[in-house]
Amino acid sequence: MSTSLLYHGYGIREYKYVRTEYREGDIIYTIKRKAFTLRCSRCNGKKVICPGATMRSFHSLPIGKKATYIKAYI
Secondary structure, three states, X not given: OHHHHHHHHOOOOOEEEEEEEEEOOEEXXXXXXXXXXXXXXXXOOOOOXXXXXXXXXEEEEEEOOEEEEEEEEO
């Protein structure tokens, strides 16, 4: 259900749903980029070596009275 909520509700595409956390009345979705969507920014090639990822957190639209956040590994 969460994958379709992220896709249809928030418009997040090309990311894979990992988990949902509930902390202090907030909802936190964790997502990760799908491997086949990675491209080289210089030549647009598919053979990409990723040495690491950075976690970023985005404040999103609320669901009812609960604040939602999206944590993405970019």
